[in-house]
Amino acid sequence: MSVENPVERYLRSDRMPHIWCPGCGIGTTVNCFTRAIDESGIPMDRLAVVSGIGCTGRVAGYMHVDSFHTTHGRAIPFATGLKLAAPDMKVVVYSGDGDLFAIGGNHFIHAARRNLDMTVICVNNLTYGMTGGQLTPTTPEEAIASTSPYGNFEHPFNLPYLAESCGAVYVARWTTYHVTQMKKAMKEALLKKGFSFVEVISPCPTLYGRRNRIGDSLDEMKTYKTRSVIKNGADTKEVDLGMTGPIVVGKFVDRERTTYQDAMEAFYSRKLGNRYVRASQ
Amino acid sequence: MHADPAGVLTGAHFIDGDHACCEGALAGGCRFVAGYPITPSTEVVERIALRFPEVGGVFIQMEDELASSIAIAGAVWGGKRAMTVTSGPGFSLMMEHIGFAIMTETPCVFVNVQRGGPSTGLPTLPAQADMMQARWGSHGDYELIAVCPNSPQECFDLTIKAFNLAEQYRVPVLVMMDECVGHMMERVVIPKPEEIEIFPRRWTKAPLDEYLPFAPGEDLVPDMARAGQGYRFHMTGLTHNEKGYPDMTVSGQARLLGRLIDKIKKNAAALTDVVEDQVDGAEAVVVSYGITSRVAQKAVQAVRAKGLRVGSLRLRTVWPFPEHLIRDLATKVKAFIVPELNLGQMVREVERCAQGARVVSVPHAGGTVHDPAIIVQAITEALR
Numbered sequence: 208m209s210v211e212n213p214v215e216r217y218l219r220s221d222r223m224p225h226i227w228c229p230g231c232g233i234g235t236t237v238n239c240f241t242r243a244i245d246e247s248g249i250p251m252d253r254l255a256v257v258s259g260i261g262c263t264g265r266v267a268g269y270m271h272v273d274s275f276h277t278t279h280g281r282a283i284p285f286a287t288g289l290k291l292a293a294p295d296m297k298v299v300v301y302s303g304d305g306d307l308f309a310i311g312g313n314h315f316i317h318a319a320r321r322n323l324d325m326t327v328i329c330v331n332n333l334t335y336g337m338t339g340g341q342l343t344p345t346t347p348e349e350a351i352a353s354t355s356p357y358g359n360f361e362h363p364f365n366l367p368y369l370a371e372s373c374g375a376v377y378v379a380r381w382t383t384y385h386v387t388q389m390k391k392a393m394k395e396a397l398l399k400k401g402f403s404f405v406e407v408i409s410p411c412p413t414l415y416g417r418r419n420r421i422g423d424s425l426d427e428m429k430t431y432k433t434r435s436v437i438k439n440g441a442d443t444k445e446v447d448l449g450m451t452g453p454i455v456v457g458k459f460v461d462r463e464r465t466t467y468q469d470a471m472e473a474f475y476s477r478k479l480g481n482r483y484v485r486a487s488q
Numbered sequence: 489m490h491a492d493p494a495g496v497l498t499g500a501h502f503i504d505g506d507h508a509c510c511e512g513a514l515a516g517g518c519r520f521v522a523g524y525p526i527t528p529s530t531e532v533v534e535r536i537a538l539r540f541p542e543v544g545g546v547f548i549q550m551e552d553e554l555a556s557s558i559a560i561a562g563a564v565w566g567g568k569r570a571m572t573v574t575s576g577p578g579f580s581l582m583m584e585h586i587g588f589a590i591m592t593e594t595p596c597v598f599v600n601v602q603r604g605g606p607s608t609g610l611p612t613l614p615a616q617a618d619m620m621q622a623r624w625g626s627h628g629d630y631e632l633i634a635v636c637p638n639s640p641q642e643c644f645d646l647t648i649k650a651f652n653l654a655e656q657y658r659v660p661v662l663v664m665m666d667e668c669v670g671h672m673m674e675r676v677v678i679p680k681p682e683e684i685e686i687f688p689r690r691w692t693k694a695p696l697d698e699y700l701p702f703a704p705g706e707d708l709v710p711d712m713a714r715a716g717q718g719y720r721f722h723m724t725g726l727t728h729n730e731k732g733y734p735d736m737t738v739s740g741q742a743r744l745l746g747r748l749i750d751k752i753k754k755n756a757a758a759l760t761d762v763v764e765d766q767v768d769g770a771e772a773v774v775v776s777y778g779i780t781s782r783v784a785q786k787a788v789q790a791v792r793a794k795g796l797r798v799g800s801l802r803l804r805t806v807w808p809f810p811e812h813l814i815r816d817l818a819t820k821v822k823a824f825i826v827p828e829l830n831l832g833q834m835v836r837e838v839e840r841c842a843q844g845a846r847v848v849s850v851p852h853a854g855g856t857v858h859d860p861a862i863i864v865q866a867i868t869e870a871l872r
Contacts, residue, residue, distance in 0.1 A: 281558040292565075
């Protein structure tokens with residue numbers, strides 16, 4: 208008797224093995240994501256995954272749904288066009304910290320401001336993996352990267368605070384140690400109307416972990432276990448990440464705001480009355 | 489297929505080229521526009537913003553041109569006909585997504601109302617200095633299509649054509665306007681919807697489990713799906729195989745690029761769109777495009793009045809360059825004269841095909857149009 212792996216139907220098996228290194232956390236997030244889709248009840252044919260460039264940027268290519276591997280930093284504006292053209296699709300942007308918050312930072316803040324109805328999942332491994340371990344906007348102070356060989360002196364982004372400030376309606380952070388909570392957060396984000404954001408702190412043992420003497424992926428899991436503090440509803444101002452100190456995780460924001468499309472349709476209906484023609488699929 | 493009557497303002501209008509371009513997009517079936525304000529192109533999206541809510545279109549003003557130029561790709565894969573509109577500095581920012589649209593075979597339209605450059609240059613004044621950027625500005629090897637209107641009427645006509653060509657060849661099509669044509673007001677006649685031909689999207693009819701999103705038909709162009717139909721397809725800007733999966737091999741690269749280039753190159757004759765005037769028997773031919781063609785026409789009339797046998801060849805499709813026409817003419821004429829609002833761009837293409845015939849560039853740094861007397865002088869000297 209053969210038993211189907213519950214996540215397999217969501218993946219492009221004909222593309223395995225994937226490109227990620229042993230110990231990388233991206234696969235863990237994808238596993239949680241497939242289970243979140245499963246539990247959300249969203250039909251696979253109504254789900255689109257859009258990625259940018261980088262290690263996490265390859266997620267779209269492994270998902271067995273309509274999937275788009277776009278350009279560096281531009282997954283969100285691609286997803287914006289897709290969502291506005293096909294409003295019945297659930298659109299998920301799945302990408303990394305460098306892609307979403309360095310080159311793509313401008314698009315993130317504006318999509319959150321507009322409250323576009325999409326989910327953004329950021330696998331935050333604190334580095335550029337694909338290009339060899341350079342500094343990103345989330346690399347903690349003091350951390351070694353290939354472009355900060357003496358350590359990082361830049362102040363990093365606090366992603367949940369950024370997302371909340373810009374208008375995201377759902378904001379959560381977990382680590383790849385917290386698989387159950389991560390899956391739940393992804394499911395809640397998928398079912399939340401509006402701009403939802405899930406940050407997953409994830410190991411890059413090959414580059415970030417090795418350079419910063421964290422050890423292998425298992426050591427990184429132990430670090431997540433000991434450093435993480437669950438604080439649902441925490442003030443996002445207080446959830447900065449450092450090389451040491453607590454990793455505050457939990458669901459930080461869950462609120463209601465009118466989405467871009469609802470606002471647009473209500474506004475034009477009010478202003479134009481019968482002259483307004485809603486976009487058809 | 490004919491135009492959706494909802495978008496067609498049939499009748500005679502007195503409007504500028506930017507507004508005519510907007511009406512061409514509407515008549516051409518465009519229902520998604522993403523843009524960012526930039527002189528002298530802004531009037532196109534201003535009119536779109538006004539008109540779209542009444543015709544079921546979605547306009548979004550994005551945070552920059554990078555966003556605009558990929559939002560249209562997202563909308564196309566969501567099922568819409570889509571365009572973005574810009575000018576020089578914005579066009580520079582859009583280069584990566586012209587390449588992305590070529591690689592992913594995303595049919596879409598980019599409008600560039602050209603102004604003087606480089607950099608901020610002459611925001612309110614004309615130039616035709618992005619002609620080579622249009623052809624070569626994105627990285628890598630590729631072919632695309634660019635059209636060049638010389639009047640508000642042609643801004644309307646060629647924008648419709650741009651949408652049709654984009655769908656037929658699944659390639660980005662560039663509408664290379666300029667500040668003069670964009671801001672010039674003239675009579676524009678918009679035909680009845682049933683008189684406007686629309687090339688529909690090449691929707692796949694393949695069964696769900698047999699669809700190969702990048703397997704070409706006989707004309708080298710693949711049929712398309714949109715998100716949500718159940719095909720669960722993948723697309724990527726990486727070199728890919730017929731399934732849309734990455735195939736980063738020497739043979740994969742050769743196969744994909746070969747097809748992307750051939751689907752345009754092998755149709756170069758069909759894509760040729762020129763206006764010839766007294767070219768047969770001419771001693772010299774003036775090759776021009778866009779606003780400069782109207783100035784050149786005055787010069788050609790002046791030299792003909794003096795008894796010179798001078799023809800005019802106006803390019804409405806500039807890319808792919810109609811090299812077969814120039815090669816053929818080169819065996820019959822003494823000289824080509826190429827006036828353009830740049831310091832010598834398309835003249836390089838004419839030189840490449842001239843096979844020994846004399847080629848005279850009539851450059852202009854931009855900011856205004858040529859003085860026709862300069863072109864008259866160039867023609868006269870070329871035939872001396």
